[in-house]
Amino acid sequence: MRMVDRLVPGVTAVTPHARYYALHGLVAAHAEAGGLDASAARTLLRRAEVALAAVSFAHHPEGLEWLPRAHGVDAMAGRLRAGAVAVGEAEVPGKGGYVRNSWGFWGPYAGSEVALGVLGPGPMPVPGPRLDAVAVRDGLGGLLELAAEETLHVAELASLGDRLCVCAGGDRADGAWLADLMCGAGSEERGSRAEARRQTIRLLARVVGERPVAHFTRDVGRVFAFGDFLTTDPVTSGIDAAAAWRGVVLRNYSVGAWRRLWSWLVARVEGLMPVDELADRFADEMPPGMTVDAFLSSLPATRSRTGAPLPAELELRRSGEALPLAELRVLAVGARRVDELDGRARDAFLGQRGVELGPEWVGRRLDEARPLQVRDVARRLTYELVARSQRIALAKARRRSDGSLWLPTRLHERDGLLYRTSQEGRGDVGLRLDQLGSVLATCGVLRRDDERWSVTGDWRARLD
Template sequence: MAERMVTVVGKGQTPELVDGPGWSRPGLDVAAGRYPLSVERHVGRMVDHLVPGVTTLTPHARYYALHGLVAAQADAEDLTVPAAQTLLRRAEVALAAVSFAHHPQALEWLPRAHGVDALARRLHSGTVTMSEAEVPGKNGYVGNSWGFWAPYAGSEVALGVLGTGPMPVPGPRLDAAALRAGLDGLLELAAEDTLNVDDLVPFGDRLCVCVGGEHPDGAWLANLMCEPGAQAEAGSRSATRRQTIQLLARVVVTHPVRYFTRDIGQVLAFGDFLTTDPVTSGIDAAGAWRGVVLRNYSVGAWRRLWSWLVEQVDGLVSIEEVADCFAAELPDVTVDAFLSSLPATQSTAGTPMPAEHDLRWGG
């Protein structure tokens, strides 16, 4: 982000120059997230509490299995760290190539396998040379020497798929037999010098990222996530994760869901489904999820307002001028009249209504 000199002046105050955004230190070496409003972290903490082991950076269940398989293989062969890195990258390239062969066009309901976009030219040409594709860097499928392991590593350790260490190592809950059966053939493809996309089509029904739920590795991961029959203490991380999965599954069964995040979020946030449905009404985590989604709407509103205000600051601008710009965008009525003109946010029964959602998507 290009920095600019910004001056904000309060009434009766001496102007103070701020070189760049005031909420972050200057320099490209700062890798931490930017939270200028200090309202985003709460949502992240609650999600981690309600569904530990899953993040926005772990969209594909099959990578939990792939990394577990690599850990099992590296342990069995006593691989060095560089050798384990190579095995992991080649396995991820193979999974991406098979997934592309199975679905050359992107699916609406599932993101593409990791690395497919970077491999697009090779995949569309019909041939992937493994020694070129797996090398980390701008010419390979990924820049990181550990491929896409980093986004999944914390979740995999939390779930017991992997143990801690400088490379993937088997965790206490890794089932190597299930992973080898579910991903049968993947390591052999990873060892090939060249992958021909047309030849990978028959592997799609077994190894594509979209079919994990139908194979032993999917059953293993489902049991790991849901822990059926486990006597998890109420309020524990495993109990809330199981409740979350039960809640999401119930919404999918009872509602039309095309775009998961968008459609599920609306059901969780608005209406009386959570309190009237015979299943969701007994899920303690349902109310917490409603709070998380509504909080996310609030965070989004504050971020949009903040973004608009920042755009009004250009050079020497007083606080009063920024406030005047904001006031000028509002209708010329009293605050009470303005609030009265907005749609209702609650039904007569007290359940939340999608007022902000409807306004946001209504142009």
């Protein structure tokens, strides 16, 4: 996640909509021009976000397959389907409003907006050095008028969707401004975070332009990780960030393997269970009698004849093997890649050196255990993972007001017995490619036709 933040600053896993950058800039500019205090600015922002959600619902009542719903639509679903939203009621923070946070959805976007220069730092939205107040007023000014209304009628908002929906920024002035801000890089920005973002956008746009892409993380991520496109294409081969993205995506397969294994282990805990029994359950999923040496020899090929990474991780996850065995193989593939990658790709793949559970750590453990059976390794890993989870939980423990200790963990250990309070997540860590793609789409850089993405107008030439 630290590496991804360096490669695509200004977009996070919770910022999928370009128009919120513009809306928060609009509120900041309006508050400054009108001398609004924090309380008045907060109310304006919340009412404007309610209006944006209502218009977006009116434009696409069933939503769009490629774009998350506008923030707050789900919380206001009952009101919106009934046909009317009382703005004063919907904007109030709390359970009955469109969001609990007093500053609406500014919080998730604030860091990105400051990084981009849309806003300046502070306890309330203030214009930043890169904000174009004229462009955001031209594109989204109508939301301020809607925010002043007492009631918004969904049927009357449908005609405004082409101008004010979250999907419509690409055809408006605010979208053009944000596209230039996201994608542009002047000479003063060489080596900066803005240049890193531009390189990432150029990579994504080039893949979209040259390969069939329906889903950014899945399709673009695989091109980043595997094959020789990045090194042989005349555009991507000259982009410094390409190698870093290769390392990041490949490392994410190993991170995902650990998450899946840990989720599987926690799900096996029933009632009060001895750690030994959990270790046995993991071991029972391994091939009987197989040594670690044979296990490593059975891994699929990880490099082509040209030295490009082959999709061994994908092959293993499609193999039909039981999850624990397949994911342990994925970890072993990641360990093998330590000696196959070089340069910036290897640096990004390894990240912080010497960390527990990292590819180098996995490689050492497997190499030392070559004469042993894989079942023995599974048992050892169970003990190590359980102990690690307890160390992390204790490090993050907090004392409650009643004196009791709160542990941030779903798996608890007491006197050698384990019990769980809920299931663990098993999804992959987000690489922000989906969010970057949707932001670029809603500010006019990309478009989607027939379930395939493409680069719009002159943006392809500008990004090549």
